[in-house]
Amino acid sequence: MTQDRSLDGVSRRKFLVGAGAAGAVALAGCQEGASTDTEEGLSGDIIVKGSSTVFPVSDQMAQDFMAEHDKVNVTVDSTGSGGGFENHFCPGEADLNGASRPIKDSEIEQCSSNDVEPVEFRIAGDALTMAVNNDNDIDCVTPDEMSQIWREGGAERWSEVNSDWPDEEIPLFGPAETSGTYDWFNENIVGSNTQHTARHQPTEEDETIVQGIRDNEFAMGYFGYAYYNSNTDAVKALEVDGGSGCTAPSLANAKDGSYPMARPLFIYPAKSALEREEVYEFMKFYLTQAETDIVEEIGYVPSSADLRDDNLSKLDQEANV
Incomplete structure (x- = not known):
């Protein structure tokens, strides 16, 4: 991962507010002009909300798109x-929403009640990472051991899970309940018959999780791989044994499916927003660039050429181009 795309840089530019937006260009439908890269006249405001995991991807896409279209203002918020x-999205106050898990039925219903129709695009892959302090001697955990620690009423000391582990309390740092990462981890690791512990310190700021682990010798926490990838000196990633041996979180292991906590990442535009030329063009740019090394440099698995083409075809269909 190159330094100029590190998460340190991402956090410094977390909320972009560009100047000089000339007002939205509203078209009755995205016809021939919407599918071309209009160098002049493309303008307007685009609002992106959602996943902290997807945030660095959307943020980089926004910066690169605005560099080409200086009259378009794209704001990205985690x-x-x-x-x-x-x-934000279902009430109709955002044009796009990043998500680190698929949209829920209850969210589709909420959107529908406000005449918002979400359109799903899978744009990358992630190796969800469980991390500990660098001074911790533990190197590998199983899903069951993670569940014992992260479930409601679960183990509060390392030794309660494994007698060979330290007899020390485990400070926990993780996503808030509003996080898709929290939902994915709760469903796939904590387990369907129990609930995620409320004992952890919740946050939507993944860098805060990194800092909590770094500053507490026996701490534990989880986040998207990109945040580990930019903080490899600050914390230690645990390998995960899903039954086939300990496997490290990595882009290669997420791509081939050998890493037990690999998962897809999504972006959801509102179908009505795609009728605006600036939103359509931004989504076209986003889906095209998602197959490039931009995504890998951030710390995620890029979409494939086939997925890119499928996404672009779906975009034109949903936008009635």
Whole structure:
């Protein structure tokens, strides 16, 4: 991962507010002009909310798109997948929502009640990472051991899970309930018969999770791989044994499916927003660039050429181009 695309840089530019937007260009439908890269006249405001995991991708796409179209202002805010859907996207106050898990039926119903129709695009892959302090001697965990620690009423000391582990309390740092990462982890690792512990310190700021682990010798926490990838000196990633041996979180292991906590990442535009030329062009740019090394440099698995082409075809269909 190159330094100029590190998460340190991403956090410094977290909320972009560009100047000089000349007002939205509203078209009755995205016909021939919408599918071309209009160098003059493309303008307007685009609001992106949602997943903190997807945030660095959307943020980089926004910067690169605005560099080509200086009259378009794209603002990107990290609100969590669920927080973005519930508070911004489904009420009709955001054009796009990033998500680190698929949209829920209840969210589709909420959107529908406000005449918002979400359109799903899978844009990358992630290796969800469980991390500990660098001074911790533990190197590998199983899904069951993670569940014992992260479930409601679960183990509060390392030794309660494994007698060979330290007899020390485990400070926990993780996503808030509004996070798609929280939802994915709760469903796939904590387990369907129990609930995620409320004992952890929740946040939508993944860098805060990194800092909590770094500053507490026996701490534990989880986040998207990109945040580990930019903080490899600050924390240690645990390998995960899903039954086939300990496997490290990596882009290669996420891509081939050998890593037990690999998962897809999504972006959801509102179908009505795609009728605006600037939103259509931004989505076209986003889906095209998602197959490039931009995504890999951030710390995620890029979409394939086939997925890119399928996404672009779906975009034209949904936008009636």
